[in-house]
Amino acid sequence: MKHILVLFVIAAAAPASAAPFALDYRATDASCIDGSRFSDEVSAKLGFVPWDPIAKARIRVRVERDGEQFTGTFRNADGSAKIVEGKTCAEVTASLVVTVATAVDSVPKAPKAVAPASSPPAPPVHVGDGLIPVTFRSIEGSRLTISVQKASGIAVASNGTAAAAAYFDNLCTSPCTAGLQQGRNYLTFVDPDTSSFGGGPFVIDRPTTITLQHKSRHGTRVGLVVGGAAATGVGLLAMSAGGTGGSVGGALLLSTGLAAMLATLYVHDTFTTTQSP
Numbered sequence: 001m002k003h004i005l006v007l008f009v010i011a012a013a014a015p016a017s018a019a020p021f022a023l024d025y026r027a028t029d030a031s032c033i034d035g036s037r038f039s040d041e042v043s044a045k046l047g048f049v050p051w052d053p054i055a056k057a058r059i060r061v062r063v064e065r066d067g068e069q070f071t072g073t074f075r076n077a078d079g080s081a082k083i084v085e086g087k088t089c090a091e092v093t094a095s096l097v098v099t100v101a102t103a104v105d106s107v108p109k110a111p112k113a114v115a116p117a118s119s120p121p122a123p124p125v126h127v128g129d130g131l132i133p134v135t136f137r138s139i140e141g142s143r144l145t146i147s148v149q150k151a152s153g154i155a156v157a158s159n160g161t162a163a164a165a166a167y168f169d170n171l172c173t174s175p176c177t178a179g180l181q182q183g184r185n186y187l188t189f190v191d192p193d194t195s196s197f198g199g200g201p202f203v204i205d206r207p208t209t210i211t212l213q214h215k216s217r218h219g220t221r222v223g224l225v226v227g228g229a230a231a232t233g234v235g236l237l238a239m240s241a242g243g244t245g246g247s248v249g250g251a252l253l254l255s256t257g258l259a260a261m262l263a264t265l266y267v268h269d270t271f272t273t274t275q276s277p
Contacts, residue, residue, distance in 0.1 A: 020051060020055045021051060022051070022052060022054065023038070023042075025038050026061070026063070028063070028064050029065040031090070031218050032089040042100050045098070046105060063093060070089050072092040072095065088216045089218075094139065132181075134178060134180050134207070135176070135208070136175065136177075137175040138213070142174070142214065144173065145189070147188045147189075148180065148186070148187055171187075174212070182204060182205060185201070186199070191269075196270060197268045197269075197270060198271035211273065211275075213273075217270060224260045228261035231253045231260065232253070232261070235253030
């Protein structure tokens with residue numbers, strides 16, 4: 001499998017709002033994103049960077065966990081506030097990103113400079129003859145790496161063992177528009193910042209938009225760790241009790257528990273996708 005990763009360094013433009021904001025963000029749970037990631041997601045959704053740590057106007061965001069429930073609190077510089085609740089921290093912070101971006105964007109904007117008449121317009125996206133334009137975007141504003149399968153094959157060893165292989169090539173980094181062949185295309189979506197991975201077959205017959213939303217699998221990982229730890233503990237007790245049955249059963253529980261805990265390394269966050277029209 002071959003992937004070509006291209007990193008773009010984008011110079012942040014001057015804030016478009018009349019005055020910048022300072023961000024006071026705090027999340028107590030380890031599953032939550034940090035303040036830097038939160039501010040970046042707000043900036044990505046706005047299209048400019050509204051933050052200045054020494055600004056007088058301050059936006060306060062708090063995310064706390066209470067059992068299986070997460071509560072997010074937003075307090076604007078003008079004193080208005082909003083409370084958001086959800087089952088995961090990712091769900092709450094995604095909603096808070098939209099809330100903060102909306103609040104910042106509602107501030108009166110400074111007049112925009114008029115481009116010189118000689119400045120040429122931006123060239124249209126050209127996807128090539130015979131290809132259908134497909135637009136990819138993330139609800140959270142994440143920069144996702146989009147790849148498309150270019151080839152696949154199956155090899156059979158002399159002992160009859162079969163191995164399948166697929167070749168994926170980078171298509172673009174969201175938000176973006178790229179050209180795909182008409183028919184069924186196998187796509188993958190990767191967010192290197194959160195180690196999220198997803199993908200599958202998509203039938204492309206007309207120009208379309210594929211919208212992706214981050215889906216946390218934190219609960220699955222916690223379940224595997226808790227279940228694996230319990231099986232390991234019971235297995236050790238059974239082995240220490242002695243006897244043939246206890247040793248065999250304990251060893252089986254021990255190996256099952258360890259396998260379950262190791263499986264968390266392969267349970268990554270993923271995405272839900274919506275294709276329209």
